[in-house]
Amino acid sequence: MSESAVPVVRVERLRKIYTMGEDRVIALGGVDLTIEPGEFLSVMGPSGSGKSTFMQIIGLLDQPTDGTYYFEGKDASNLTPDERADIRSRRLGFVFQSYNLLSRTSAVENVELPMLYAGIPEEERRRIALEKMEIVGIAQLAKHAPNQMSGGQQQRVAIARSLVNNPGLILADEPTGALDTKTSNDVMRLFKQLNNDLGMTIMVVTHELDVAKNARRIVSFRDGLIVSDKPNEQLVGVA
Amino acid sequence: MTLMATLRLALQALVRNKARSLLTMLGIVIGVAAVIVTVAIGAGARSSVQSSIAGLGANLIVVQPGSVTQGGARTGFGGASSLTPADGMAIAQLPDVAAVSPLVTLRTQVVAGGNNWQTIVNGVAPTYTFIRDWPLAQGTFFTQSDVTASAKVAVLGQTVVSQLFPDGNSPVGQTALIKGVPFTVIGVLAAKGQSGTGQDQDDTILIPYSSAMERLTGLTTVNQLMVSAATADSVDAVQAEVTKLLQTRHRIVPPENNDFQVRNLQSIAAAASSTGAVMEFLLAGVAAVSLIVGGIGIMNIMMVSVTERTREIGLRMAVGARSGTILQQFLAEAIVLSTIGGLIGVVLGVLGTSGVALLAKWPTTIPPIWIALSVGFSALVGIFFGYYPARKAANLNPIEALRFE
Incomplete structure (x- = not known):
């Protein structure tokens, strides 16, 4: 991999403190982490452990209180909202627990959405969207609206949507939270495929160990700090 | 995003909620249609008055005998027997008299x-x-x-x-x-x-x-x-000249005792058109009020829409929409809504006008400027009343918007 020299994500002493009146809530208390291109890691932890805050900062939806964050080698700790929006538009892919698809809008139009803001011409948007839908195996549902699809199918639409800008990093926030076990396994298998076959860098945030175990690296958060960061033993031999 | 793309997106969002969009437009539609119909009737009445005034004659000045008092009773204008053909011949010698x-x-x-x-x-x-x-x-x-x-x-x-x-x-x-x-x-x-x-x-x-x-x-x-003045501009001057001449000829001092009266039809035309101007001013007021009410309707629905679509806004921001883009999109929705409402209003207004012309047999004219004016004003209403909800949408925090239930 040519980009292997530059980590996708490098954070040092990352802190996030919320002030609510008199109270100061330390959501992240000084986190160091590096994600190399092609990695598939899961971020685990109970609610309140800081994993969601971490994902929001990594996803450039939020800013750290202090510490440094380099995204693809560039300092991303102090960007304007518009600069962050532009990076999200071109280099990041998001998958959410609740899919977040636009209702009364066909699957293919949902997949096209990020390209609208990246300024990609219409014909190309349609071509790329269909190509990504093919990859996640739902090309036949292109004209369907979200309410005509199962949860698993909707999440695949969302995954296809996260792929359209060839992101440097896919962030999945509890992607299986709304799915049953079998569908949940299917979705995680899809992430593994994207990682193996396309070399996508993926970070899955979850509180379920079964889900986390699909990744090759498991990072555990507790009280705003990383308490463990190790390769997935189950997969070490296989990989 | 380009302007076309923004407009297309706005149109898509409105089509997704057809019934609501139509109901939201209704205020503007009715406002504009009412304006067009009333203006058409008003302008029609005005132009028929003006053409009948024009029919009385070109640059006409009328000299009538004044009032006389006979045994305590005043006769009113025309009562005096003071004007002779010789007066007319003297007037004909004045400059600018045709x-x-x-x-x-x-x-x-x-x-x-x-x-x-x-x-x-x-x-x-x-x-x-x-x-x-x-x-x-x-x-x-x-x-x-x-x-x-x-x-x-x-x-x-x-x-x-x-x-x-x-x-x-x-x-x-x-x-x-x-x-x-x-x-x-x-x-x-x-x-x-x-x-x-x-x-x-x-x-x-x-x-x-x-x-x-x-x-x-x-x-x-x-x-x-x-008396016919040579040009429309000379009517006032000729009127003054005629008054002076007749005062001399009839040996009248002071001027309050004039035994004649000089009037021109332009004063009648001016009175008619100032009546029309007052009417148009009133109509413009009614138009403004109805369009503002329509605009408030749009603002109201846009506010509801922003709240309802909070998650959508959060998602759009997460996948790369700048807050300025979100502002543009919601503003475009409001403008498209009000402008389409205005256009529908114009169509209904024109139809209503021809209905009035056909059924009531009233003369009607639709001044094209009013069509442009009412559509333009509708768009303006959209910008004005769409801005606040649009800014509310643009200022949402993507994280909170995505979590919004």
Whole structure:
């Protein structure tokens, strides 16, 4: 991999403190982490452990209180909202627990959405969207609206949507939270495929160990700090 | 994003909620339609008043005798017997006066062939056809030598022709008895139609004023002097000149004692058009109020829409929409909504106007400027009332918006 020299994500002493009146809530208390291109890691932890805050900062939806964050080698700790929006538009892919698809809008139009803001011409948007839908195996549902699809199918639409800008990093926030076990396994298998076959860098945030175990690296958060960061033993031999 | 893409996106969002979009537009639709219909009726009425004023004659100034007091009773204008044809001739010498005609009016019985008819007989000068801009349909008009000779010649209006000569034969060359005096018909006037006050202007007979005075009224004074100014701009100046001249001729000091009155039709036209201006001002007020109410409706629904679509906004931001782009999108929705509403309103207004014209037979005109104005104002309403909800959407925090239930 040519980009292997530059980590996708490098954070040092990352802190996030919320002030609510008199109270100061330390959501992240000084986190160091590096994600190399092609990695598939899961971020685990109970609610309140800081994993969601971490994902929001990594996803450039939020800013750290202090510490440094380099995204693809560039300092991303102090960007304007518009600069962050532009990076999200071109280099990041998001998958959410609740899919977040636009209702009364066909699957293919949902997949096209990020390209609208990246300024990609219409014909190309349609071509790329269909190509990504093919990859996640739902090309036949292109004209369907979200309410005509199962949860698993909707999440695949969302995954296809996260792929359209060839992101440097896919962030999945509890992607299986709304799915049953079998569908949940299917979705995680899809992430593994994207990682193996396309070399996508993926970070899955979850509180379920079964889900986390699909990744090759498991990072555990507790009280705003990383308490463990190790390769997935189950997969070490296989990989 | 390009403007086209933004508009397309706005249109898509509105189509996704068809019923609501239509209901939201309704305020603007009704406002604009009402404006167009009322303006069309108002402008129609105004232009018909103006055209009837124009029909009275070009740059016309009317001189009437003033009021006199007889035994304590004041007669009103026209009561004095003070104007003579000599006054008219003196006025004709003034600069910027194109033509002058005395007017001697009497209502009398006219007999021709086996028919009789009561009509208004006007004694005038040959310049009358020019002053009133009234062409002949047949025959000839009398000349200055007819006036000098007090000739017994008459020119008939169309209504008189149809009443006295119903068989359709040309009346030219026939004899008509006016107040028992035989006059030879030498011409027929073209149809003029109703006056602004609803009188049939064709129900008249024109004869030389000298003939009218000597043979019919027996007076040396006239009822009116009709003066035509050379240009519309000189009307006021001529009016002042005429007043000064007559004061000198009638030896009047001070001016309050004038035994005559000089009026021009422009003052009537100005009064009519200022009435119209007041009406248009009122209409503009009604339009503004109804469009503002429509705008508040749009703002209300946009606020609901922003709240409802909070997660959508969060998602759009997460996948790379700048807050400025979100602002543009919601603003575009409001503008598209109000502009389409305005256009539908124009269409309904035009249809409603032709309905009024057809059913009530009222004259209507739709000034194109009002169509442009009402659509433009609708768009403006969209911008004004769409801005606050759009800014609310743009200022959402993507994280909180995504979590919004």
